[in-house]
Amino acid sequence: MSILVAAFGFGLVSASVIALAAVGFTMQFGITNMINLAYGEVMIASAYVAYYVDQRGVSIWIAMLIGAAFGAVFSFLINRLIYAPFQRKGTSLLGMVIVSLAVSLMIANIMLPIVGYFPVSYNERFSTLLRFGAIALTVNQIAIFALAGAIMVAIHALLRYTRLGKAMRATAANPTLARNCGIPTQRVIDAVWLITGALCGLAGVVAALDSDSFTISSGAGFLITALAAAVLGGAGQPYGAMIGAVVIGLITEMSAAVWSPDYKQVVAFAILVVVMVLRPQGLLAKRGAAAAAG
Amino acid sequence: MLVATDVHRHFEGMHAVDGVSLEVPRGQITGLIGPNGAGKSTFMAVLAGTMPATKGTVVFDGRDVTRIPAYRRARMGLVRTFQLSSEFARLTVLENLLVAAPRHRGESLLGALLGPGYWLADERRIVGEARRLLKRFGMSAKESDYAGNMSGGQKRLIEIMRALMLHPRCLLLDEPMSGVHPRVADEIQGYLQDLRRDGLTILMVEHELHFVEQLCDSVFVMAQGKLIGSGTMATLRRQQEIVDAYLVG
Amino acid sequence: MNTYYAANLLIFAGVDIIACIALNLQFGVSGIVNFAFIVFQAAGAYTAAVLSMPPDTAADYSFQIYFGGFNLPFPIPWIGGAVAGALLAVPIGLIVLRNLRSDYQAIALLVTSIIANTVINNARPWLNGAAGLALVPRPLNPIEPVPDSYLYFYIGLTAVCVALVWFIAARIVNSPFGRTLRAMRDQELAATALGKNPVALKMTMFIVGGAIAGLSGAILVGFLTFWAPSTWLYPETVILFAAVIVGGRGNNLGAVLGALLVPVGLEEVTRLLNNYVNIGPPNFIPAMEWVLIGLFILGFLWFRPEGVRPEGHKVFPEGFESGVRVLGDRD
Numbered sequence: 001m002s003i004l005v006a007a008f009g010f011g012l013v014s015a016s017v018i019a020l021a022a023v024g025f026t027m028q029f030g031i032t033n034m035i036n037l038a039y040g041e042v043m044i045a046s047a048y049v050a051y052y053v054d055q056r057g058v059s060i061w062i063a064m065l066i067g068a069a070f071g072a073v074f075s076f077l078i079n080r081l082i083y084a085p086f087q088r089k090g091t092s093l094l095g096m097v098i099v100s101l102a103v104s105l106m107i108a109n110i111m112l113p114i115v116g117y118f119p120v121s122y123n124e125r126f127s128t129l130l131r132f133g134a135i136a137l138t139v140n141q142i143a144i145f146a147l148a149g150a151i152m153v154a155i156h157a158l159l160r161y162t163r164l165g166k167a168m169r170a171t172a173a174n175p176t177l178a179r180n181c182g183i184p185t186q187r188v189i190d191a192v193w194l195i196t197g198a199l200c201g202l203a204g205v206v207a208a209l210d211s212d213s214f215t216i217s218s219g220a221g222f223l224i225t226a227l228a229a230a231v232l233g234g235a236g237q238p239y240g241a242m243i244g245a246v247v248i249g250l251i252t253e254m255s256a257a258v259w260s261p262d263y264k265q266v267v268a269f270a271i272l273v274v275v276m277v278l279r280p281q282g283l284l285a286k287r288g289a290a291a292a293a294g
Numbered sequence: 295m296l297v298a299t300d301v302h303r304h305f306e307g308m309h310a311v312d313g314v315s316l317e318v319p320r321g322q323i324t325g326l327i328g329p330n331g332a333g334k335s336t337f338m339a340v341l342a343g344t345m346p347a348t349k350g351t352v353v354f355d356g357r358d359v360t361r362i363p364a365y366r367r368a369r370m371g372l373v374r375t376f377q378l379s380s381e382f383a384r385l386t387v388l389e390n391l392l393v394a395a396p397r398h399r400g401e402s403l404l405g406a407l408l409g410p411g412y413w414l415a416d417e418r419r420i421v422g423e424a425r426r427l428l429k430r431f432g433m434s435a436k437e438s439d440y441a442g443n444m445s446g447g448q449k450r451l452i453e454i455m456r457a458l459m460l461h462p463r464c465l466l467l468d469e470p471m472s473g474v475h476p477r478v479a480d481e482i483q484g485y486l487q488d489l490r491r492d493g494l495t496i497l498m499v500e501h502e503l504h505f506v507e508q509l510c511d512s513v514f515v516m517a518q519g520k521l522i523g524s525g526t527m528a529t530l531r532r533q534q535e536i537v538d539a540y541l542v543g
Numbered sequence: 544m545n546t547y548y549a550a551n552l553l554i555f556a557g558v559d560i561i562a563c564i565a566l567n568l569q570f571g572v573s574g575i576v577n578f579a580f581i582v583f584q585a586a587g588a589y590t591a592a593v594l595s596m597p598p599d600t601a602a603d604y605s606f607q608i609y610f611g612g613f614n615l616p617f618p619i620p621w622i623g624g625a626v627a628g629a630l631l632a633v634p635i636g637l638i639v640l641r642n643l644r645s646d647y648q649a650i651a652l653l654v655t656s657i658i659a660n661t662v663i664n665n666a667r668p669w670l671n672g673a674a675g676l677a678l679v680p681r682p683l684n685p686i687e688p689v690p691d692s693y694l695y696f697y698i699g700l701t702a703v704c705v706a707l708v709w710f711i712a713a714r715i716v717n718s719p720f721g722r723t724l725r726a727m728r729d730q731e732l733a734a735t736a737l738g739k740n741p742v743a744l745k746m747t748m749f750i751v752g753g754a755i756a757g758l759s760g761a762i763l764v765g766f767l768t769f770w771a772p773s774t775w776l777y778p779e780t781v782i783l784f785a786a787v788i789v790g791g792r793g794n795n796l797g798a799v800l801g802a803l804l805v806p807v808g809l810e811e812v813t814r815l816l817n818n819y820v821n822i823g824p825p826n827f828i829p830a831m832e833w834v835l836i837g838l839f840i841l842g843f844l845w846f847r848p849e850g851v852r853p854e855g856h857k858v859f860p861e862g863f864e865s866g867v868r869v870l871g872d873r874d
Binding site: 035037082086089091093094095097098099101102103105106108109110112113220224227228231235265266269272273276277 | 576578638639645647649650651653654655657658661662665666777778781784785788827830831832833834836837838840841844845848
Binding site: 390 | 711722751
């Protein structure tokens with residue numbers, strides 16, 4: 001029983017990491033209609049930037065900020081230089097998916113010769129272990145959990161209470177109508193990419209910190225988990241992504257405790273498959289997933 | 295011919311169609327009019343089966359088709375056209391019609407694998423039929439052009455001809471005159487009158503009220519998802535609520 | 544040029560052509576964005592391997608763990624591969640080909656591909672996990688190392704399969720069935736309103752494409768004698784999509800051109816470069832190959848989304864009148 005409780009603790013941390021990534025990913029989709037398959041690569045690129053900073057003796061927390069800033073700028077540029085022009089050209093939704101896949105391949109393979117194949121880790125990856133009853137977490141993990149919680153609250157506040165947040169929600173619901181109501185959709189979209197890019201970068205650093213080590217190929221794994229949580233919660237729904245992250249985080253960790261850690265990813269995917277069969281539009285989605293009918 | 299009973303269509307908390315019951319009489323042209331957003335196209339979609347009804351029934355020629363998918367209704371003879379151009383742009387005009395032909399031997403995987411020897415006879419037959427239709431509607435010259443390159447009026451004609459290739463018994467037309475040159479619209483009007491003479495039942499959503507007046511034997515009026523009137527155009531014009539709905543909606 | 548190199552080139556070309564034709568049938572003609580395509584090829588390869596290998600208790604094979612091992616002779620493993628591809632299409636198709644928005648469908652298939660790879664990778668007792676299957680017997684069990692004559696035989700065998708697949712695909716594309724598929728691809732709703740059942744049509748082509756993909760896997764594994772999860776990661780599907788788009792979707796010749804240009808052409812160019820030029824750190828060239836593929840895809844999607852050989856204009860009625868075999872232009 002205490003194993004399960006301990007696993008619950010790990011699950012919360014896992015959920016935190018996934019939530020940061022998934023919320024950013026799903027907001028990109030919800031507001032700009034872009035299934036950004038390069039998301040994982042931006043995560044890992046930010047993780048590497050933070051790594052180089054970390055190697056120079058800067059504190060990991062500053063490195064995190066730098067990673068987030070890098071993610072923001074990088075994502076913003078990818079959209080401005082590649083995604084937006086293709087979208088303006090009238091490329092189909094599927095074409096855009098292929099574009100993002102191409103971009104992800106290019107990013108990964110441009111990084112490879114620069115950073116090399118060998119796994120790297122942050123200097124601060126080991127930290128003190130604290131115990132709360134059956135739950136044993138390191139300081140890092142607790143910090144990650146707290147950070148993710150704070151960011152989720154910030155996102156909620158952004159969406160609910162700020163003008164930008166309301167503009168984002170309006171653009172997500174109906175871009176044409178939003179534009180006609182005087183919302184500067186171009187600037188909203190720029191803001192979305194900066195904010196979600198920052199989330200992406202932060203998520204990358206956090207995910208890398210929570211692992212023993214990471215390489216370029218970890219990017220695909222990051223993308224997949226974020227994708228799974230986002231799809232689970234209903235694509236385009238930030239709160240859904242949070243719920244999806246919690247579900248996947250908790251269930252994978254707890255089942256790893258009961259069965260075997262090797263199957264963690266398998267369990268995550270099994271959940272996804274079940275949801276896709278039963279409710280393909282995700283847990284919270286209201287519309288948009290079903291094909292348009294006459 | 296076609297009976298809708300208490301049809302509802304809700305989505306996202308909106309009642310696009312809110313309890314509409316009507317009957318489309320056999321062999322007549324019936325109009326469905328109403329202001330924008332009244333739910334006419336949605337109602338047509340439910341009748342045709344391209345959208346499911348949230349509640350209510352649709353009975354076609356005595357058979358309850360409420361649960362039957364659109365493609366089966368089409369095979370039964372209930373065919374619809376679309377408000378927005380939906381021609382197969384990358385197929386030629388002739389091919390657009392050929393696609394519609396039912397019961398073609400070459401149209402199954404097995405038929406395709408068996409080769410032209412198996413299906414050429416059927417193909418010849420439907421090409422002949424399609425060409426006759428093209429001639430009747432005056433588009434023979436365009437048969438090898440890409441449908442995507444046709445004008446708005448020509449695309450409308452393609453949609454009607456395509457529907458006719460299925461030998462429908464009831465045709466649901468969604469704004470057949472929309473975006474069409476007035477002269478072509480007159481031609482379409484003529485064709486529709488010919489079709490009625492041939493015994494086809496037609497339900498037509500249309501905004502151009504003078505066409506509705508000239509073509510339709512009777513008219514239903516919808517507003518905000520509900521049916522607010524029926525009868526001939528003359529009687530409807532006298533009803534103040536109808537006039538109001540049109541001015542307001 | 545030694546025979547093995549030529550055989551490698553030709554057999555890979557043949558397999559890529561078969562795969563591109565299958566993907567073109569699914570994507571170019573029927574509009575199914577099958578981002579899990581590589582899984583079907585993998586299913587065919589694994590099935591052919593497991594059917595032709597002896598059980599894992601046998602002498603030389605005990606370092607691997609896998610289910611099956613029926614030691615069946617050629618051509619049963621190849622037929623099995625195709626059947627496996629077809630069978631796999633059924634459950635995947637039922638889940639995914641329902642009324643989902645097309646980009647959701649694509650993502651669902653992509654995720655399926657990743658799930659499959661991860662599961663096989665981790666589940667060691669099934670198909671030997673990450674290490675994969677090795678020492679897969681070649682068709683007709685020649686003595687190793689194989690003589691040149693066997694390589695010629697294999698090339699010929701591949702060519703026969705290419706011809707067979709081409710024939711099937713041509714028959715499908717140049718038929719009223721193909722016409723209906725293209726109509727459904729262009730305007731699914733209108734096709735539905737005209738009496739076509741889109742789910743049945745898509746399912747049919749998913750299965751047909753799956754079978755052909757499975758065959759391509761069987762051919763490849765018989766030559767490589769080796770197959771592991773690393774052989775079929777999801778970017779492989781991207782390469783094939785790039786090939787179909789670059790070559791021109793919707794027609795078989797375009798698929799062939801794409802196969803020759805993208806997987807074969809680019810890989811050969813980079814292999815040659817790798818042999819003669821030494822730029823940068825090791826593995827720089829293969830990484831650049833992927834960058835090139837990415838740029839290629841972007842370039843084509845931007846400048847020529849219809850591909851090198853776009854869907855041809857139909858000659859239909861004229862060819863038909865003169866009694867000449869119709870629809871030749873589609874090839």
